[in-house]
Amino acid sequence: MSRPIKGDTRVIQVKQKKANGVIYVYERKVKYNPETRSNDILSSKLVGKITPESNNAIIPTKFRAKPQTEKEEKRIPVRFHMGMLSILDWIGASSGIEADLKKVMPDSTCGSLAERIAAIAKFWVATGGNTLPNMYAWQVKHGIDKDCMISEDIYRAVFEILGTHDGFIQEYFKSRAARLDTGDSVAYDSTTISTYSDSLTQARYGFNKDKDGLPTIKVLTLYSLNTEQPFAYWSQPGNLPDSICVENALKQLDYLNVTKPTVVTDNGFCSQENIIHYIQNHIKFVTRATRSDGKWVKDSIDQNLSLLDDINNVIDFDNDITGTCITIKPTLSYTAKYSCSSHKKGDKIKLTPRLYLGIFRSRSRAYEAERNFTRELYQLKALIEEGNEDRLSETALNKASTYLSWSKTRNGGIKVVFRKEAVDEALKYKGIFCLCSNKINDAAELLKLGRKREHIEDMFELLKQKTDGKKTRVQDTDRLKGRQFVQFIALSYYDFLYKKIKDMKATLGKPNGDSRHDLKDNLDREKDLLKWLKNSSLNEVLQWFDAVDLIQLTGKRHKNIKLITETTIRDRLFLERLGYSGQMKIN
Structure with a gap:
C-alpha cells in the first residue's frame, strides 16, 4: 500500500x-x-x-543589507542614483509605453502588473542586460521603495501571469498599433534565440543566426518605420523558415487594425508565395530580392546592368549608389485552395502582376566584395599548387572547381589557371542588390524604405545583448513567453531613445535661422555634444547620467533636505534637446 x-x-x-x-x-x-x-x-x-x-x-552568497526601518531612514542620510532612472521614467511616460501597459494590465497577486513589467524592463535597459538575480542590489542603489522592489518570486510570478494570459499581451499590441500613423510602413523581420533547454517545446534545430549549434526559438517582430518603434511580436519554433511566416503577419496586422500598411521585409521573406499573398490581400509591399529568388529577377538584372554605369542614375542622397527602377510582369503561379466558378480546388492558377524592381549597385561594396573574392581565389590557387587539394573542404573544392582549372606538369608540379569567363560572371554581380514592390516605382524611395528597415538588425542585437536575451534563462514555455514580452518592452524603451537621439544628431551644430540659436558659442556647444553622441552608445549615454545622485538629509530647520548632483552645460543641453523635463534640468 x-x-x-x-x-x-x-x-x-x-x-x-x-x-x-x-x-x-x-x-x-x-x-x-x-x-x-x-x-x-x-x-x-x-x-x-x-x-x-x-x-x-x-x-x-554575498551579504545583503536589511531594509532600514522608518526611524533609521529619518536619522541616516540616504544617497542613491537618480539620473538614469529619471530619464527612463520620462521615456516610459513620453512614449506612452507605461500608459498602454496600465490600460490593459490588471492588478495581480504581485501588485500592479503594469508597474512590475516596467520596472523589470527599466532594469534591463539601465544595466545593459544584467541578469535578474542582480536586480535587488541595483534597486537599493537607485532608491526604489522597499514596497515596490522586485524579488525573485515577483518576477517569476510576472512571467507566469503573462505567459498564461495571452490576451493581456495582444491587447497591449493593439494599443501600440493604435498609435501608428495612417498608412505607416511596417517592417517585419526575425531573429533566433539559442537555448540549452530540452523542456521548451518551441526549441528546434533549424537556422541559427548565432551559429552556436544549439536549438533555437524564432522571434518575429513588427516595426513601425515612421516612429521606429516595435509594436508587436510573436515567437514560433526555430525550424520554420521565414518565407512561410508572412501569411501569419498579415493576419496579425488585420487583428491589430493596421490599415493599408506598406510591408517592408528582407530577402529571407521574398518568395513567390508571399508576393501572391500580398497581391491577393491588396497589401503594398517592399521586399529585398536576390538573383536566386526567381528567373525573372536574374533576367531583369542582366538586361539592365548597363544602366548602373550611367551617372544620371546616381542616387542623390547617396552618391556611392547607382540605381534604376523598372516595371516587370513576371508569371507567378499558385495552387487553388478552394473551388469557384473560374477554377477548381487544386488547379494551377497563373498571375501576371505589375511589379517594380529597383536594381542598385554600391561602388564601395562592389570594391570590397571584389577584393575579398580575388584574395580567396588566390589563396585556393596557392593551396592547390602546393599539393594540398585533399585538405580543402567540400565548399572550397566546389568553388575552386568553378573558378580554377589545374593540371599536372611534366616535372610533377601543378599548374593552376583562372577560368576567366566564370570569374568575370561572378564579379559583375558584386555590390548589386534589388528591392521589389507592387506600389513604389521610384528607385530613391525604394532605397529610403530599405535603409529604414536595416535599423531593425541593430535593434535585434540590442534585444540579445542589452535585455539578457541571448539565452532563454527559463525552463518553462509559459514563463518564456512572459519573459519575452518584458524584453519586448525593454526594447521599446531603447528604440524610443534611439529615435530621439537620432533626430537630435540631425540638427545639432546647424544654423536654423534663429539669431539667438545661431550664435557661435551655441553652435560650438552643440558640435561638442554631437561629437560625444557619435562616440557613445545608448547604454553609455544612460550610464553617464547614472552619476547624478540624490542625497536626502535631515536638518534642524528643514526636516527634508534634498541635494541633487550638478550637471554640466553639455548634459543640460542634451536633456533640453531630448525634450526631457524633470529634476535634473536646471535653469
Whole structure:
C-alpha cells in the first residue's frame, strides 16, 4: 500500500551545475500537487555556490543589507542614483509605453502588473542586460521603495501571469498599433534565440543566426518605420523558415487594425508565395530580392546592368549608389485552395502582376566584395599548387572547381589557371542588390524604405545583448513567453531613445535661422555634444547620467533636505534637446 499524500510544505536543497563547473545551491519551499503529480515551487532562494576550489564546501552568497526601518531612514542620510532612472521614467511616460501597459494590465497577486513589467524592463535597459538575480542590489542603489522592489518570486510570478494570459499581451499590441500613423510602413523581420533547454517545446534545430549549434526559438517582430518603434511580436519554433511566416503577419496586422500598411521585409521573406499573398490581400509591399529568388529577377538584372554605369542614375542622397527602377510582369503561379466558378480546388492558377524592381549597385561594396573574392581565389590557387587539394573542404573544392582549372606538369608540379569567363560572371554581380514592390516605382524611395528597415538588425542585437536575451534563462514555455514580452518592452524603451537621439544628431551644430540659436558659442556647444553622441552608445549615454545622485538629509530647520548632483552645460543641453523635463534640468 502506498504512503498517504500529506500535502505539507517542505524545504529542499537543489544543486544546479553550470557549464563553468560552478554548482549553485538553492533552498526551495515546495508543496506536492496531486493533480500534476509533481512539486509546486513556492519560493526559491540562492544560499551559496560550490566551486572546483572549495572542496565541496558551500560558499555563502554575498551579504545583503536589511531594509532600514522608518526611524533609521529619518536619522541616516540616504544617497542613491537618480539620473538614469529619471530619464527612463520620462521615456516610459513620453512614449506612452507605461500608459498602454496600465490600460490593459490588471492588478495581480504581485501588485500592479503594469508597474512590475516596467520596472523589470527599466532594469534591463539601465544595466545593459544584467541578469535578474542582480536586480535587488541595483534597486537599493537607485532608491526604489522597499514596497515596490522586485524579488525573485515577483518576477517569476510576472512571467507566469503573462505567459498564461495571452490576451493581456495582444491587447497591449493593439494599443501600440493604435498609435501608428495612417498608412505607416511596417517592417517585419526575425531573429533566433539559442537555448540549452530540452523542456521548451518551441526549441528546434533549424537556422541559427548565432551559429552556436544549439536549438533555437524564432522571434518575429513588427516595426513601425515612421516612429521606429516595435509594436508587436510573436515567437514560433526555430525550424520554420521565414518565407512561410508572412501569411501569419498579415493576419496579425488585420487583428491589430493596421490599415493599408506598406510591408517592408528582407530577402529571407521574398518568395513567390508571399508576393501572391500580398497581391491577393491588396497589401503594398517592399521586399529585398536576390538573383536566386526567381528567373525573372536574374533576367531583369542582366538586361539592365548597363544602366548602373550611367551617372544620371546616381542616387542623390547617396552618391556611392547607382540605381534604376523598372516595371516587370513576371508569371507567378499558385495552387487553388478552394473551388469557384473560374477554377477548381487544386488547379494551377497563373498571375501576371505589375511589379517594380529597383536594381542598385554600391561602388564601395562592389570594391570590397571584389577584393575579398580575388584574395580567396588566390589563396585556393596557392593551396592547390602546393599539393594540398585533399585538405580543402567540400565548399572550397566546389568553388575552386568553378573558378580554377589545374593540371599536372611534366616535372610533377601543378599548374593552376583562372577560368576567366566564370570569374568575370561572378564579379559583375558584386555590390548589386534589388528591392521589389507592387506600389513604389521610384528607385530613391525604394532605397529610403530599405535603409529604414536595416535599423531593425541593430535593434535585434540590442534585444540579445542589452535585455539578457541571448539565452532563454527559463525552463518553462509559459514563463518564456512572459519573459519575452518584458524584453519586448525593454526594447521599446531603447528604440524610443534611439529615435530621439537620432533626430537630435540631425540638427545639432546647424544654423536654423534663429539669431539667438545661431550664435557661435551655441553652435560650438552643440558640435561638442554631437561629437560625444557619435562616440557613445545608448547604454553609455544612460550610464553617464547614472552619476547624478540624490542625497536626502535631515536638518534642524528643514526636516527634508534634498541635494541633487550638478550637471554640466553639455548634459543640460542634451536633456533640453531630448525634450526631457524633470529634476535634473536646471535653469
